[in-house]
Amino acid sequence: xxxxxxxxxxxxxxxGALSRADRYGYELVEIISRHIDISEGTIYPLLRRCLNDGLxxxxxxxxxxGPPRKYYRLTERGKTIYLEQRxxxxxxxxxxxxxxxxVDQP
Numbered sequence: 001x002x003x004x005x006x007x008x009x010x011x012x013x014x015x016g017a018l019s020r021a022d023r024y025g026y027e028l029v030e031i032i033s034r035h036i037d038i039s040e041g042t043i044y045p046l047l048r049r050c051l052n053d054g055l056x057x058x059x060x061x062x063x064x065x066g067p068p069r070k071y072y073r074l075t076e077r078g079k080t081i082y083l084e085q086r087x088x089x090x091x092x093x094x095x096x097x098x099x100x101x102x103v104d105q106p
Contacts, residue, residue, distance in 0.1 A: 010038065010046055012089055015074065015082035018056060024069040047072060055081055 013032045017023060023031070029043050050056055055078035060068040074082065 009089070010036075010042065011050065012082070012085045014043070014046060014050065015055065015078060015085065018072055018074045019079065019082050022071045022073040024061075024071050028072070050078070054078070 017031050029040050056072045056074045058070050058072050061071050063069045
């Protein structure tokens with residue numbers, strides 16, 4: 001997948017992962033990496049930006065496996081943005097599929 005396409009959809013991926021549960025940064029990387037090839041260096045700047053934009057907030061939680069982890073939780077604004085982006089994605093995806101089916105026909 002191209003870098004530009006990944007950048008355009010990564011925020012939606014993060015918001016989607018956080019819509020189900022609070023998560024820490026590396027956990028988000030692991031979840032998204034199961035489907036899209038990304039690195040930690042890609043996700044942390046996005047987390048900072050979304051935090052600054054008020055899409056989620058963060059808190060520290062003790063960990064049995066080392067220092068406390070910084071968890072991210074969607075705010076009401078983040079939930080709204082996620083639902084809007086999800087609708088946009090569904091519409092865009094359906095349009096692209098229709099277009100590709102049309103141009104692939106002999």
